[in-house]
Amino acid sequence: MALHVKHLPAEERRAITVETVVELAAEQNPSDITTAAIAKRMGLTQGALFRHFPNKDAILRAVMEWVAERLLSRVDKAIRSVNSPGAALEAMFMAHVGFVAEHPGVPRMLFGELQHAGETAPKRMVQTLIGRYGERVRKLIEAGKAAGELDPALDTEAAVSLFVGTIQGLVMQSLLAGDVQRISRDAPRVFAIYRRGIGSGR
Amino acid sequence: MALHVKHLPAEERRAITVETVVELAAEQNPSDITTAAIAKRMGLTQGALFRHFPNKDAILRAVMEWVAERLLSRVDKAIRSVNSPGAALEAMFMAHVGFVAEHPGVPRMLFGELQHAGETAPKRMVQTLIGRYGERVRKLIEAGKAAGELDPALDTEAAVSLFVGTIQGLVMQSLLAGDVQRISRDAPRVFAIYRRGIGSGR
DNA sequence: ATAAAGTGAGTAACTAATTACTATCTTTAT
């Protein structure tokens, strides 16, 4: 795939680094991706990475930026593609699932960052991302209630939490089975149950 | 809390080691719990650990055994304490949530083990545990269908996956908020939505 | 007395980061 071309402009090199980390995270425990492993996959020496990033944390920060941008823009596009809140929730769910199926390492990295004890920069970025993500879900659920599509007595916060958890559950199942494609297959079936849980009686 | 008594019988020392790991996993990223950190918390030198375990992996294996035993027995007890499948599902959910609230490091360790690339012993144990756990959920859901409590057209596999995912979602929310007790507070509200999703129309 | 439990000082392997040096592009002066 990658041609391992040497002497790329710095910006391009940084972009490739980020994509490489995302790729590696799909194959191994994100928390033990070493700078040596990243460099090897790129066909560079380990030291070369530090020409483009001041330290490893900065690499992770760049990855989180990449993720936040791509995920949110994809999700926003999905929301805009339909016109009812219920349909938007489903489109958002499927867009997210599609993203995860393409980049299975991503949710694992996010979850892994959240586990860190202190207040690392990447961790804060994940919190921000999930916050912004949650806003969108919350907005759709409230619009759905107003439109009579969803149960007006629905506990919005719980519904938001379950929306995210549902995807997290799919990720875990795919880890269990060692089969990423499973996510795409199971997603509609699982979402159907969720949709029923938040729906109005009719 | 622990009195850091020296010269304990081997079996007792092993038990304390396991509990210490579970404790540490609640405070820091499980994947960077070092043998030095475990020993320090126990008031022992690092070398002493290797009197009782051949290697670090064996410690993790013992922890997984501990988890599997305690979680399943607790869940089974909850199931036996009520008499309808629907009530049993709820009791099982709450028992699991209670366990997680007491030992927040546990789900994070399980998830972390699943991430490893190869086929480590602890990973296999987690797969076995989740398999056995899933069986119980599946059985209850099918009994619920037969009893007319649950939607007879319900997709059982998806419902099982969502059951586990729901808890995983609660764990993630608590990591986000940095507040474990949140799990117990949110659990009933989230379960209510799930219950509605799998229920018969009436 | 002796076997089990713990100590403390090691080791080899690995990790992120640094550095002196080299190769390759880009700009500029003539």
Added chain:
DNA sequence: ATAAAGATAGTAATTAGTTACTCACTTTAT
């Protein structure tokens, strides 16, 4: 147009710090 000069990107070896694990020796309980 092109040679010289400067800037940028990559190399290879090395660093200090960590990690899991070992072992000769000491302490303790029975």
